[in-house]
Amino acid sequence: MTTEKMTTSPPKRDHAVAAAGTATQAPTSEPVPPASNATAASAPTAARASSARGRHVPAAGTPEAEAIEKARSEMLRDAKPLNRTRIGADALCEALIRQGVDVIFGYPGGVILPLYDVWADYPELRTILVRHEQGAAHAADGYARASGRVGVCLGTSGPGATNLVTGIATAQLDSVPMVAITGNVPGALIGKDAFQEIDISGITLPMTKHNYLVLKADDIPRVIAEAFHIARTGRPGPVHVDITKDALTSETRAEHPTVLDLPGFKPRFEGHPRQINLAAREIEQARRPVILAGHGVLISGATEDLRVFAEKTQIPVAHTLLGVGAMDETHPLAYGYMGMHGWKHVNKAIQSADLLIALGMRFDDRVTGTVSSYAPNARIIHVDIDPSEIGKNVAVDVPIVGDVGSVLRAFIAAVPEVDPESRADYLAQLAAWRVESEATPWHGSGGWKQGILTADYVISRLGELTDHDATLVADVGQHQMWLARYAGFRRPDSHLSSGGLGTMGFGLPAAMGAALGRPDKETWAVVGDGGLQMTVQEMLTVVVDRIPVKIALMDNKKLGMIRQWQEIVYGGNYHSSDLPAPRWDKLAEAYGLPTFKATRPEEVDDAIRAAQAHDGPALAWFEIHETQNVYPMMPAGKGLSDLIEDWGAPADGAEDR
């Protein structure tokens, strides 16, 4: 929490205005001028700068160039020699560098080109040219999840911006810090249905933490500073910054701010002491407590605090889909994955609990099932940094607003140490349930023993062969559930998954971002054949930009989760769940990736090892059993006690056709 360096003076690399009195940082209380004023003020500059490429660079040797150079050198301190006027695009690049940005995922287009025109002057900013803007947004998302830093994606106006929308929504629902930058048509054209104009701020308004429309170059430094602050502070989330073309091309002397004035944004980090004491009493009295660890534990970097707290109080820890990795799964108190496709023993423990300690999770419907029958005898302590999550889905007995890490440390100080002996009966019962649950045939299928390649086997081998230390990025569907259940995660932020929005096509681009965010870790995209086809074009990005992503493709030639629902919920009325796929080896070859294929259990290890051994991105193609289901399963509209748990004999799948 305190590792950030407070920057009060501009770093050397920036252009900063030396003269006092030219600061243009507008306090938030100052209303943004209407568009007509802004365009009137900057129209001459905009017209000059946008009329032709490079026109903002006066020809060398002319009196105009000399005058500008003189003015610039007087204006700027520690400036790098640009040989041209500092424009909004420069201010944007400087602001990004100040925020520690090292990678930007983007796609060019008409109105964002002024930025591409200056990029060569900022080699600190690595730009990755994705093949579709959705890939850029997911990559920024994956970068942010894996590294904990703010991810940045970029697109042009109109279609570029709307293509980012799916990725922004994914980040919003999973609380991922991200700044999405889009260009917009010049201010004078806003509202005129100009070429590639769409009201993108109106579109992103309900699905971002905050958004901005920047009409003046002078506003860029302040807006970018605020955007990053909002994106990463408190409950993280995406912030969208829409910048008009004339704001990017106008000359600006705006200084980078050293203070922020956001009176309406003051997240509370410390839990209220009275609530902490109430919670401590509940924890002391509970006989059957369960900790529910969510994404907030990882975001807050509180995994160590969680372990200490759980050990001190001897309380088992269940986790949500995004809470995977909150506790090393080999820890004796790590009890497992809860919810719709969670472990039966975990859901049973929750249903019989007398106290739930919810840490940074939001009682999603995939976690609770029917609320009226959820954990009927449990009192609930709910810790979340976002007050609006508390009391939203379930009523709570002890609400605590605060950062999970800080509240956990307060808990640790406030609760007495619990003798493991006093919980012996409870923990023994949970252990027995666990043995029973893991021994049942639907723990995995056991199909591999008969030579059938099943997904759970592939996933567990993948976890084993990557030493449970690689970053494994899921797409969405059956394999996503198998990954969360069978890979065996031991490191925080090693499991990335689109949990809230459930965005198919997330896997490959997010893995691309994750590999750049954590280059020290092996990175695998674990994808299904349906999801991979949604963003398959990013195969070329990983090849061209040499991003070492390995792809584990679970190919059942089906939309597996759709097929499973149609089998179980819709009485076998299959429609659109068969998914003829391309010849993956030929496709990968076309993109420049080697393919290593396994169709039988004994070939799995070789395929994984061969992909690992290849220097660069590679595809491991697993042709898995076509009709394997994820069990147990809580049908929609039912409660946690109503799990369907049946694997049945792994048949040839013919009855499904």
Added chain:
Amino acid sequence: MAAMNDPIAAPEKVAQKQRYIPGSGQVHRHVLVVLVNNQPGVLNRVASLVRSRNFNIESLAVGHTERPDISRMTVTLRGDDFAVEQMAKQLYRIIDVLKVQDLPESGVVEHELALIKVRATESKRGEILRIIELYKGRILDVGPETVIVEHSGTEQEIDSLVALLGGFGIKELVRTGTIALSRGSGAIDVEAILRAGPEPLRTPGPVTAPASQPATTETR
């Protein structure tokens, strides 16, 4: 220590309660006061939130306060206490929202303003004027066939005047929606909220050693 009737022994046997679902309780009328930055698009943010969170508002009145940079919205809505509290919390997620207050049912002055254009022929005009006088309304305009009545009062008072005038034929009607202030000296201290900022900007700076350590601390 475990007693014989301990739930540990047989958790399934413990009587099962139905868990309360937030929002399913008894519905009351609430008046929310929302102070926001007077910025373009803030009304859109609030309206969008109300719609996307599935709240049903009865009226919304907006205007700037004694400070031109701060606007005050008064929202009346119906919902159970949980749902209204949830709406207030959701409103706080909007960066431009400075303060949300759920006004208590008593100890509040509530008013709204209505302009009513009533059909008023020569023969009916006297009767209409008597009703207006009774309600302490004002006549703003008299035409050959119509009068425009201004009346301010609580929602119920205006409702009842509208009902009375309805018999003569209402040609047009506009209401501002409720605005409210709490009685007594208690007040929302906007200056205190604004005094809290600004704060120093913390920037992580360029990446030096990216990988060896998870950088989750940066998100705080």
